[in-house]
């Protein structure tokens with residue numbers, strides 16, 4: 001029997017899973033990086049593929065946008081046998097030192113989202129990634145010399161509610177960027193005893209009306225996926 005949303009069957013999802021928000025990115029990753037990719041679910045547009053990377057089974061599963069959708073997908077992936085959940089996403093820069101196309105390796109995610117709050121039932125908590133996955137991401141980015149930043153991100157619900165002024169206020173607490181899924185994935189990693197991590201590409205500055213030029217964004221995403229796949233093989 002398949003779960004309600006991720007309509008894969010037992011055995012169709014690999015232990016190691018990349019999690020982009022965007023189904024187009026999932027398809028591109030599967031076609032560009034995986035050997036013999038096979039679609040196991042397309043329900044609700046949450047495309048999921050399994051193939052091999054350097055001979056090792058890897059899945060790439062769309063989360064959709066936001067922690068409510070990502071948490072549903074993560075729970076169902078775990079029920080299907082996933083043991084490593086690695087978000088490959090985009091983010092809006094807060095810190096002045098970040099440029100479009102740079103990579104951000106999340107060391108923790110401030111949980112501004114409602115899904116994490118509901119799971120925690122009001123408890124204060126600091127969602128952090130799996131330490132070994134985090135270390136592998138950092139090492140792989142460093143080895144390749146790709147511009148990258150390591151630190152705190154915030155997971156928000158309302159993309160358009162965050163203003164440049166609001167972002168500036170967060171910058172004083174060391175926040176690098178905003179995104180919309182990491183905190184719930186990190187929390188679920190701890191709750192369900194699987195490894196979770198997140199690497200992001202800077203797609204814009206908070207408040208920009210447009211994303212970075214396509215070629216800059218595409219090269220950042222390509223680097224992010226390369227780093228993510230190599231890190232996946234280390235855990």
Ligand SMILES: O=P(O)(O)O[C@H]1O[C@H](CO)[C@@H](O)[C@H]1O
Nearest residue numbers: 020021022065089090179180
């Ligand atoms: O590019 P993805 O992985 O979707 O990530 C970011 O982009 C979406 C918002 O545009 C949100 O999902 C946010 O987290």
Ligand SMILES: O=c1cc[nH]c(=O)[nH]1
Nearest residue numbers: 090091092178179180
């Ligand atoms: O949450 C997000 C994600 C990407 N870009 C933003 O501005 N905000």
